[in-house]
Amino acid sequence: DIQMTQSPSSLSASVGDRVTITCRASQTISNYLNWYQQKPGKAPKLLIYAASSLQDGVPSRFSGSGSGADFTLTISGLQPEDFAAYYCHQSYSTPITFGQGTRLEIK
Amino acid sequence: QVQLVESGGGVVQPGRSLRLSCAASAFTFSGYGMHWVRQAPGKGLEWVALIYYDGSKNDYADSVKGRFTISRDNSKNTLYLQMNSLRAEDTAVYFCVRDNWIVGSVTSYDYWGQGTLVTVSS
Secondary structure, three states: OOOEEEEOOEEEEOOOOEEEEEEEEOOOOOOOEEEEEEOOOOOOEEEEEOOOEEOOOOOOOEEEEEEOOEEEEEEEOOOHHHOOEEEEEEOOOOOOEEOOOEEEEEO | OOEEEEEOOEEEOOOOOEEEEEEEEOOOHHHOOEEEEEEOOOOOEEEEEEEOOOOOOEEEOOOOOOOEEEEEEOOOOEEEEEEOOOOHHHOEEEEEEEEOOOOOOOOOEEEEOOOEEEEEOO
């Protein structure tokens, strides 16, 4: 199974900050990497697919990069609505796996 | 707009069965693979099962293999998850999700249902 390790597990930041979340796969997964945002009590929302493609309707302050085994999600200019949990997700092979999540909190 | 609406969750005793349904609308259901993803209370996301657009193939997480069965009825635009021999560790919100795979791209989940809570407890 491919293990997905996100870091950090939690992060405190202020409105306007630039933050980066990393995700490392236990083996190479090409660009089969997606990022989701989840707010309390809600379903996750797709932000980035195929490592760096922005999902329709997602603000351009979100960006993704990486290939192989190391990936990053960057939020440039945090907005109040961005404080949430973020998950990476590999769809390279089954069993499909998610990172353990990163909780982004207001400082 | 695309909608996925789960139903069938509830409280069930260990060892019993439950069937979840997911009604899809506003897209060509028969053209998309579908998955179930679950989330235990306060925990992260866990993939459960997938089924191809035509039902020809499915796959399961090891934690549910042999106990859960994913199926679909394209004539009714509905996805199912039959859950047998339920355990306390199956307690979670179960989400129905659409697989946005297209040729040249990767599987991602572009639409999610609101989730249905399954609680396994005596």
